[in-house]
């Protein structure tokens with residue numbers, strides 16, 4: 700989608716530190732990390748959040764999470780991690796292209812908000 704920064708990151712128009720890429724997604728380092736390891740899983744298809752996805756996009760997201768599970772050790776997350784996807788105003792979503800935050804590399808707080 701035109702003017703979407705995550706579409707531009709996914710197609711390489713905006714540079715990023717990519718740790719993984721395939722036909723479905725990219726996994727990049729977050730620009731402003733909130734944990735020792737803070738990655739973003741970004742599907743290449745544009746949709747705003749899970750309330751907007753088609754059945755096909757739901758299957759795509761499932762594939763992305765499965766693939767992530769196969770790469771956690773090489774990302775330095777073998778001790779565990781947290782997945783977060785912010786949605787809308789209450790969720791503090793700032794980029795309206797679905798993405799999953801992957802947080803780890805340290806002991807995370809047991810409080811989540």
Ligand code: 5GP
Pocket residue numbers: 704708713715716727728729730731732739784785791792793794795
């Ligand atoms: P949200 O607030 O939508 O859940 O998360 C957006 C995330 O994208 C934030 O953690 C922010 O730091 C990250 N971000 C925003 N712009 C860029 C960018 O241009 N490059 C990278 N790597 N991360 C970005």
Ligand code: ZN
Pocket residue numbers: 700703704705706707744745746795796
């Ligand atoms: Zn987009």
